[in-house]
Amino acid sequence: MMRNFKITPLSSNSRVNRSSHEVVLVTGQLINIPIKHLIDSSVEWVELKVRGELRVKQANLSVLLSEKVLISPKDLADSLIVQGNTYSEELDDRSLTINLLDKQQNLIVSYGLYFTVLRICLDVDADRDGVVEENNPNKGNWKQGKDGYGAILLVNSDRDRPEAHEEDYHLKGLLEIKDCSLMVVRKVGPKRLPSQYDLRVWVSEENAPYLRIFDQLETNYGHELVGHGHQQGNLIKQDITKDIFLAVEGLHYRDIDFDGIIFINLSLVKDNEILYTDRVRFQVAPWIMTPHTLSPQTVYIARIASGSNYKMIEQMRFVVGASKAQLEVVSSIRYRNDRWMQDEIEFGYSESPGHFMYVVLNSPRDRGLDEFPEEELLGIDVGHITRKNPEATTLDSFGNLEVSPPVTVDGVDYPFGRILFGGNHSDAPEYSTRMVKNIRDFLYAQKIQPPIELFCDWLEVGHIDEFMTFVPTKTAKGFKLILTSPNKYYEIIQALKEQHQTELTQRTRIGDMSITDLLSNQELLQDNQRFQRYIDWNRDILKQKLGLREDDIIDIPGLFQGAGHQKRAETFFPNMVNMLVLDNHLAIPKPFGPKINEECQIEACVKNLLEPFGCTCYFIDNWEPYFLGRGEIHCGTNTRRKPFQTKWWEIASDLTEHQQPNNY
């Protein structure tokens, strides 16, 4: 970055034959000073004199702290290049004198240039150890990986003090600063700036809505330098003799219109003209979902006012306690008796070096529990994001939003897994509902868990957790995909028929049915064959997009019935795949299947399938409070899980190359 400084020529006939100029340099910056225009035919010698730490170059000659370098005009380059590497102690503490001499070396004209050298250096934690280092050469760039660089900004979406509200112009409460990234303006140099000069911190108009910057952190409140529509602020001039600490607060997660990249500039400004800029880059941390294979910390369940889930809650406490987690019981009275804890929110987290917060994504479903996350979850290190949408359908409830465990697909690692949500499928155009665009946009924009859209609109409720889940297993891959399978159910009852157990009964939504009744119901069979086909389509997508083989999948029995005008699928008896996975403890909806010697044959089948992989199955009666309301245990709970140990900025690929699908 070469700057120019033009010396105003004096006539050698002028009565004033001395001229002085003040020049402000930035450490390391080269400044170009044209001098040819100063020379006329009377000049036989040009004398250069340097005082203080300046490097003056002209043609092949370097002048440093030297006296009387004499040059013939014919050896003179067009310009002098001047550079200073250390900041000034006082204003104008360095100088370059250009004396134009005649043949007898008498002075014709003398030009004195007085230099003030300033350091313009803005620092961040570019090496990602949680500490701001000094002038990292990569502070303006980004490289993914363990040997990568580039600073990271958390969105300060939590609430660190009870009365916090968005219109604050200060950082209030000691804990607020913990969620900010720090920047340091290094000592600039002399005690004060030259007059007319300012130090300005600024961001582009595009970046301005996405952050705030605070100075005066030595106070208890700080001062908002950038924010609330202001994209720039000048630092107080007296503060420049020490390092100045600034706090940066992220305001927005990545989304379709914001790639999370923020540049912050520190400029030397003269009369509103920017003379020099040091620039740092931040990447806003993504929102990361936690798959079922991560250990639970807290399970949330609503207590139904009628008391219908009282006994179930007590049973759930045992399963949750066995997995060393806590059960948090939420009174649903204040939330219009909404029991569908899974549907209103999705727990995730956001992380930067040395900073962490859980972040709840609030779905646009906006039923009874809509206020629950703000009222009971939002707090210190628990943030909250909301994406409203008046066109939201049942597909926008977060039973329809899951994430796979980490997978590798065709050599591409997805160390945080891939987000899964349900929509439509081109082979069944009659079912055309999709998740609303602003939620899909948000999910795709996080990049780190590239989403996969499954087919769920064939389901009456329309959530992917009605046909799939993941269970951790002590196998090489570490998990199995569990799919609901009508075929598997028919296999079991067919086998029972062959054992002449046709009088055994299954409890169903329409009452107890014998094996004979079930097998003779052609409509039920045909509907379930169709539903099986839809599940198989999803099976194919999941196999392909998650790199799964057949033996990574376990089919567990389940049965639907066609409901309504479009014959969408509704569970026919409690849908076991809608289980709550707490490490190897599985809270599974009790299926009330045919019993031989008091043993439910459906439960026995599931235990047979899952327990060899180290799982413990707890079959819990959720018939009245959940099944009859068209959901099960998973729909009725939500789980805050441990974050991944892997840091998203340390993975080899940032997955930003991942293309959104064509039908996006």
Place this chain on the structure above:
Amino acid sequence: MMRNFKITPLSSNSRVNRSSHEVVLVTGQLINIPIKHLIDSSVEWVELKVRGELRVKQANLSVLLSEKVLISPKDLADSLIVQGNTYSEELDDRSLTINLLDKQQNLIVSYGLYFTVLRICLDVDADRDGVVEENNPNKGNWKQGKDGYGAILLVNSDRDRPEAHEEDYHLKGLLEIKDCSLMVVRKVGPKRLPSQYDLRVWVSEENAPYLRIFDQLETNYGHELVGHGHQQGNLIKQDITKDIFLAVEGLHYRDIDFDGIIFINLSLVKDNEILYTDRVRFQVAPWIMTPHTLSPQTVYIARIASGSNYKMIEQMRFVVGASKAQLEVVSSIRYRNDRWMQDEIEFGYSESPGHFMYVVLNSPRDRGLDEFPEEELLGIDVGHITRKNPEATTLDSFGNLEVSPPVTVDGVDYPFGRILFGGNHSDAPEYSTRMVKNIRDFLYAQKIQPPIELFCDWLEVGHIDEFMTFVPTKTAKGFKLILTSPNKYYEIIQALKEQHQTELTQRTRIGDMSITDLLSNQELLQDNQRFQRYIDWNRDILKQKLGLREDDIIDIPGLFQGAGHQKRAETFFPNMVNMLVLDNHLAIPKPFGPKINEECQIEACVKNLLEPFGCTCYFIDNWEPYFLGRGEIHCGTNTRRKPFQTKWWEIASDLTEHQQPNNY
């Protein structure tokens, strides 16, 4: 940790045949309830009933949420063991009923036990990623290494706001919390604690002086829970329905009477009796010195009021600028014209995951510059330690305190090098001064850079920087040890004599001397042979203790004279080993040696020795301002350097096994 709860027996003849007891459990804790004493001969059956998440064990029987378990008294174990794993939603929300029945199963006596289960969980950043995780099983322990664990506490020795003073009972200024380690008290359970119960945070009487703990961090000031002589504080009872954040502030570095290990306890207390304790461990971060081989950030030099070092400062700016560091010129007028910047302070740093501060150790020398670090260095992320001692001698100036680059000695890694300071030597008992004990104690107590005591009392000034330094080189080891060598000097002038250059002169403390003069001075020769022997003793110690070979050492010419009663060594001409090392740029005292063709033969020798290793030598005239005052460039400067990239808690050994020497 098994607790006991004794049920008061009721006589079966009592008119009141029901009794209720309230019991407080901690999640996961086993409680032992003796029951044999309740049974008399009239009892034929014991009925147990459980409500809520409790595990009740007796002999081979486990009772969970079950109705009417009937046991014959002869099958009854002495005690019931009761455990709850999840916290209570309400007080007394779980129960165990023990009904004693007669032969006809009629009730004789009923004992109802009502349980409240509380979580007592205190969390720290035990996995050292800068973030407090949940219930790390290693939070009470310490393991060194990349796969290690154990929380770390920084000593908050910096000054984050101008008016800060030690008697504050609050955390003032947003930046203060950045220097604290956070702890989290996890949600305890029900909305309030049972009456008579408290949650207490406490430390031992021994640990109390070394830390403070603050709660109410959602305010702008926090509240001192532990500190100022108070070793315990109770948490506010209403706050227990959410996680409570606490800040821990370290007050003291490791020293002879403090190993840096702090335990903090969270206890459930009833009527001042501790019922259960969760405990975390902190290790106070050591103070770490930075060897000459680390890159410079800022070089400090005093401006002498007379102006005698004006030109030298300007020259120094070029060297400092070439190494991309800054030169900070300190006005010595306010410091009684004390120019010996090296002697008053030692720059080091202290670090924990996500926290860092430079920390200046202030020597007990306490001459003019004594107030300089407090007045001009202390600030945000620049801390200050002082160790006073009225018995301090010149050996307690920090020209006598250095640190080696990282070395490996006999298979033991010292990744932060070893501290070096000078004292006496048993073979020269006439020189018996040592560094004062409280400084030595402090240095040994840091452990991470196990000190080596060299012999320096043979020097009039008595600092190890008069005979040694380290220079970074582009070699496998990465550095060379540079030693002053009278022998080397004599070699050069002997060679000059052999070239018949006996009239050439060396400028010395006593005036210009010819080669002939120098070679004919027998007293000078004998003194220097003695000094060479002392240097050789140090060479042997350094070779042994730093694992150096002869080719790791470069001898550069130097000369001393015997001074005073005890004929201690005083430099005879500027002592080049007292150079300032700024990466490969070396600011070396100009030796004013014999010249051939305008080339100083001493400078030529040093360039020959050092420049092949990639160093650039700048010979700077420090004769008047420093040499005549019995010091040189290194004595007159101090350098804040980049910290090690290695984290002290990640190295394989914590070096705590290192024994202090016998003569310690």
